[in-house]
Amino acid sequence: MSEFKAWMRDVQSRTEDTLSAVLPPANHLPARLHDAMRYAVLDGGKRVRPLLAFAAGELTGADPRRLAYAGAAVELIHAYSLVHDDMPPMDNDVLRRGKPTVHVQYDEATALLAGDALQTAAFEVLSQQVLADDVAVQLKMVGILARAAGSNGMCGGQGIDLYSVGHTLSLPALEMMHILKTGALIRAAVLLGVHCGQPLGDAELERVDHFAKCMGLAFQVVDDILDEEADTATLGKTAGKDAANNKPTYVALLGMAGAKQKAAELQAEAHAALAPFGDRARRLAELADYIVARNN
Amino acid sequence: MSEFKAWMRDVQSRTEDTLSAVLPPANHLPARLHDAMRYAVLDGGKRVRPLLAFAAGELTGADPRRLAYAGAAVELIHAYSLVHDDMPPMDNDVLRRGKPTVHVQYDEATALLAGDALQTAAFEVLSQQVLADDVAVQLKMVGILARAAGSNGMCGGQGIDLYSVGHTLSLPALEMMHILKTGALIRAAVLLGVHCGQPLGDAELERVDHFAKCMGLAFQVVDDILDEEADTATLGKTAGKDAANNKPTYVALLGMAGAKQKAAELQAEAHAALAPFGDRARRLAELADYIVARNN
Numbered sequence: 001m002s003e004f005k006a007w008m009r010d011v012q013s014r015t016e017d018t019l020s021a022v023l024p025p026a027n028h029l030p031a032r033l034h035d036a037m038r039y040a041v042l043d044g045g046k047r048v049r050p051l052l053a054f055a056a057g058e059l060t061g062a063d064p065r066r067l068a069y070a071g072a073a074v075e076l077i078h079a080y081s082l083v084h085d086d087m088p089p090m091d092n093d094v095l096r097r098g099k100p101t102v103h104v105q106y107d108e109a110t111a112l113l114a115g116d117a118l119q120t121a122a123f124e125v126l127s128q129q130v131l132a133d134d135v136a137v138q139l140k141m142v143g144i145l146a147r148a149a150g151s152n153g154m155c156g157g158q159g160i161d162l163y164s165v166g167h168t169l170s171l172p173a174l175e176m177m178h179i180l181k182t183g184a185l186i187r188a189a190v191l192l193g194v195h196c197g198q199p200l201g202d203a204e205l206e207r208v209d210h211f212a213k214c215m216g217l218a219f220q221v222v223d224d225i226l227d228e229e230a231d232t233a234t235l236g237k238t239a240g241k242d243a244a245n246n247k248p249t250y251v252a253l254l255g256m257a258g259a260k261q262k263a264a265e266l267q268a269e270a271h272a273a274l275a276p277f278g279d280r281a282r283r284l285a286e287l288a289d290y291i292v293a294r295n296n
Numbered sequence: 297m298s299e300f301k302a303w304m305r306d307v308q309s310r311t312e313d314t315l316s317a318v319l320p321p322a323n324h325l326p327a328r329l330h331d332a333m334r335y336a337v338l339d340g341g342k343r344v345r346p347l348l349a350f351a352a353g354e355l356t357g358a359d360p361r362r363l364a365y366a367g368a369a370v371e372l373i374h375a376y377s378l379v380h381d382d383m384p385p386m387d388n389d390v391l392r393r394g395k396p397t398v399h400v401q402y403d404e405a406t407a408l409l410a411g412d413a414l415q416t417a418a419f420e421v422l423s424q425q426v427l428a429d430d431v432a433v434q435l436k437m438v439g440i441l442a443r444a445a446g447s448n449g450m451c452g453g454q455g456i457d458l459y460s461v462g463h464t465l466s467l468p469a470l471e472m473m474h475i476l477k478t479g480a481l482i483r484a485a486v487l488l489g490v491h492c493g494q495p496l497g498d499a500e501l502e503r504v505d506h507f508a509k510c511m512g513l514a515f516q517v518v519d520d521i522l523d524e525e526a527d528t529a530t531l532g533k534t535a536g537k538d539a540a541n542n543k544p545t546y547v548a549l550l551g552m553a554g555a556k557q558k559a560a561e562l563q564a565e566a567h568a569a570l571a572p573f574g575d576r577a578r579r580l581a582e583l584a585d586y587i588v589a590r591n592n
Binding site: 081087109111113116120123140146149152163 | 320325326328329330333376377380383384385386403404405406407408409411412413415416417419420422423424431432434435436438439441442443445446447448451452454455456458459472
């Protein structure tokens, strides 16, 4: 196993432990709700957002214990959004991470409540653990996550997505949708990781932010490519869904070759943003390559 | 108009203005989502939680501008919970505050997203405005609201409610459900209001907290009485719903006379908790009387 793969496994394992610790036990009343919350979050997913938080934290010498909570908070937001997104009024999907979706495994009311409570849990984690030396920085972190998750971020992107089904989006409109829907939370993961450590200068922070924006878009471009090319077993979720739902995708707009070129361009731009950091940004650079080259 | 009524009107009007200011404009993209968020929150409701925050803030000399944000944050959580609670997998209700519910007026996907984004907005408000002299106190306020809203608070209470339909709950189990479902957020409203001002001593804080717990239960007992006695037009929501759904209520458990006695006892206990504060607690005492005597 490469040293990078070993690092990934370690972060994924720390993330799993932290998520398990911050979520109430499955038998805690109401048990069906807590069981569903744990089902939605634990034992699954690549943990891309926690990986980004940990890698970004290496830029600022952040304590891994802080990074584990910051990464877990972002992952809780991500997990809640999947639970609600899979529900019948949205994507009505039955498979997620190779398992039945929450509303299929439990019921729709439980999926609704579990998603709601997972969102709250993210803010509980961010407010109840010590994540920064300066408490003002930590309060700022709450604001970063809230901004990224809300109607000017992830929820807004999901809304644009929802209302665009059956319409043709222009490339700028498609980018705006993804910047909000996926990019905002990926950016928050990077920024939260950075803020767990020593302060960066404004110019440095700007570079990290640019890296994060490139990664957010690259992640989505690759998602669209995989949705077209991979099969359901490899993805662990229903493949070919976006095309079947007539949803706008980078592949539909740019063609497969164009989408792959776009991903490569974003990867190069991300690397360029990191270059001045030298070896401190090694993990982030490796992670950028992994995100673009992944096959699920 | 009594001086108390004038104060209520003033707080309700400040709350409305603050909620309108913190929510994105209705034409902000995605417009349908933001329109639904504003529809769910604005121009309705008694604003009991902001009233409690303002009244509690009088105990600690809190700046009304801070109280307006703190009250708005709690109200955003309350509003999101109503949107999701009214959806078909939960209560499947069509009427709220005398208007069609959000999923009826818009659609279920929009109601799901709007509720999600309203919850986020609450934490955005709490993190992005100055609400306390000491930023550590403000971070604590984020934690208080998160704890009150999540699976150990409001969402947990909704879960117990959901899974108890058709079952007979004991009085202690019914109380636990309401302490979580309604009481937790009412308590958070009071504590957030207090924390906007000068610090209280531990014993004083304990008294306020006891007051808040009494109020949370009293509010629910009166809700159950009104659900049975009032008509739909007065309530602005479907009356007799809980009994029809075979949901456990205080009236079902204690009888109408017993429920009214329970409300009176909680009112007296709330007054007793406030007594040592003297005139500083006048608004809270008046509000306790209003909450028990209200007819909608």
